Amino acid sequence: MSLRWDVLAAILGMALATFLCRAGGYAVLRVVRPPPFVQAMLQHLPGTIFCAFLAPALMQGGWAAWLAGAAALVVQARFRALALSIVAGVATLWLLRAATGGM
Amino acid sequence: MEQAGEVRGRFTADGMRRGARAALGLTLGLMPFGLVVGMTGDARGLSLLEILLMSGLVFAGTSQLVALELWADPAPILAASLACLVINLRMAPMGVALAPVFDRLHGIRLWGSLAVLVDNAFALTVAEMRAGRRDAGFLVGASLCMWCNWMVMCTIGHSFGAALRLPPGHPLFFASVAALMSILVPIWRGRSDLLPWLVAAVLALLVHGIGLGAPWPVLAGALGGAAAGAARDLLQAASRPAAR
Numbered sequence: 001m002s003l004r005w006d007v008l009a010a011i012l013g014m015a016l017a018t019f020l021c022r023a024g025g026y027a028v029l030r031v032v033r034p035p036p037f038v039q040a041m042l043q044h045l046p047g048t049i050f051c052a053f054l055a056p057a058l059m060q061g062g063w064a065a066w067l068a069g070a071a072a073l074v075v076q077a078r079f080r081a082l083a084l085s086i087v088a089g090v091a092t093l094w095l096l097r098a099a100t101g102g103m
Numbered sequence: 104m105e106q107a108g109e110v111r112g113r114f115t116a117d118g119m120r121r122g123a124r125a126a127l128g129l130t131l132g133l134m135p136f137g138l139v140v141g142m143t144g145d146a147r148g149l150s151l152l153e154i155l156l157m158s159g160l161v162f163a164g165t166s167q168l169v170a171l172e173l174w175a176d177p178a179p180i181l182a183a184s185l186a187c188l189v190i191n192l193r194m195a196p197m198g199v200a201l202a203p204v205f206d207r208l209h210g211i212r213l214w215g216s217l218a219v220l221v222d223n224a225f226a227l228t229v230a231e232m233r234a235g236r237r238d239a240g241f242l243v244g245a246s247l248c249m250w251c252n253w254m255v256m257c258t259i260g261h262s263f264g265a266a267l268r269l270p271p272g273h274p275l276f277f278a279s280v281a282a283l284m285s286i287l288v289p290i291w292r293g294r295s296d297l298l299p300w301l302v303a304a305v306l307a308l309l310v311h312g313i314g315l316g317a318p319w320p321v322l323a324g325a326l327g328g329a330a331a332g333a334a335r336d337l338l339q340a341a342s343r344p345a346a347r
Contacts, residue, residue, distance in 0.1 A: 001152040006177040011153070013184030014170055015160035018191045023217040025195030029202055040333035045200040045325060046229040047290050048303035048332070049193060050283055052324025053222075055304035056311035057280050068277060069284045076285035082128035085288075089281025094274040 061093070064100070068093035112207040114216070114239045122227070122244025129223045129245075130252035132282025135275040136164045137253050138267070140171075141260020147174040151261050158257045162221060162250060164279075166190040193321045197225045204228065204237045212239060219246035223282060230289035298335055303328025 034042070058065045072089030076082065137158075144154030149171075161167055169190055170183040198205070198217050205213055216239040224245035231241050260267075269275060307324030 002150045003152050003156070004178070006180065007149065007153050008156070010170075010178035010180045010183045011157045011160060013180050014157065014166070014187040017184045017188040018161050018163050018166065018194075019218055021188065021191035021194045022198060022220045023214060024198075026198035026202065026205060026217060029199050037330075037333055037337065040336050041326070041329040042200055042202070043336070044296075044299040044329040044332035045196050046226065047287070047292075047296055048299050048328030049196060049200075049321065049325040050222075050226065050287055050290070051300045051303040051328060052307035052321045053193070054280065054283055054287075055307045055324065056320050059308060059311065061277070061280070065277065065280070068274075069280065072281040072284040073287065076288040080288075082282065082285050083131045084128075085285035086129075086132045086278050086281045089284060090274055090277050093277045097274055 064093055064096040067096060112204045112237045112239060114208060114212045114243075116240060118236075118238030118240030119244030119247075121238075122224070122231075122241035122246075123248040124244075125227050125231075125241070126224060126245035126248040129227070129282055129286075130249055132223070132278045132285075133164075133249055133252055134256050134278065135269075135273075136279045137256025138260035138264070138269070139276065140164055140167050141257035141262075142264030142267070142269075143168060143171045143260075144257070145261045145264050147171050148176070149174075149261075151258065154257055154261050155254060158253055159250070161187060162219065162253060163187065163191050163194075164253075190318055192318045193325070194220055194222075194225075196325060197222075201225065201228060201232065201242070204232055204239050204242065208239055216243050219243055219250065221246050221249060223286060224249060226283075226286040226290060233292070295332075299328040299332030301328075302331040 054069070058069050061068075068089045071092040072085045075088040076085035079085070140158060141154060144157070149157070157167060166187040170179075170186045173179055173182050173186065197220060201220075205216065208216065220242065224242055227245050228242040231238070303324040305324075306327040307320040310323045311320040
């Protein structure tokens, strides 16, 4: 198992950059007191981050991905079990692709 | 929203246990993703030790995949670091959104908790925070649970990736999207979330549609949707006393 110095340097650079992203936003907030509008935004950020992440991902997967995503959503709302919901989403996409000859 | 009276930010071992238990179901969503990162690392000529160091220290799958896409010999130190900086920018607002959890913490408990912040654990912690429990231990427990799963799946992907031969569009890779879909349910607070969420999705699709890659669709959608929600909230708050 080798460890090359250039690979190690790249990994450390990646780790440092990622830590700056993780901690940077909060570090700024700790120093600067945000105005009321930004505070109101923070209440909405968690949900909007995920919606903004998911919409393009589903779009790229086509209508089958939208249906599979809906299946995951419905199963989670009904049973409150994340693992079950993930299985439902993957299974739905798999079945739809198989039924339409996509995969 | 809950009041900040007795529930100040804390860090407890009990919270870590609860976080780890809550994250267990979600590890299923990360498994195929970890496999892919391990497989790609192998294909790019990284040793098992190197890919485990990367996954362990960076612990952010999408940015690792993009960095591995531009891998070369010698390793592209600057390009790989920049890829991580750009793609993981989306995590900056996550730490900000968890401010009520972190506000009373200092030193390693604060910066250590932020260091392991990851999308799915963040979502679980938001639901926990809104239930009135502000415990950074919950975040760390959930993140470490996913980290262990991440390391195991990267090892499997690196060791057996060539034999598994999963094509890029395989439905198994939908697992990470399905995991985020299911996470939307505990985060949903009611009909007032509809406007910001819709604006976020539409903006992200627009930015994605004009051909901009990560992180711009996520950042534009997340900030635009949150701004729409904030504008509505402040307008409502301003008009309420006048209406009476």
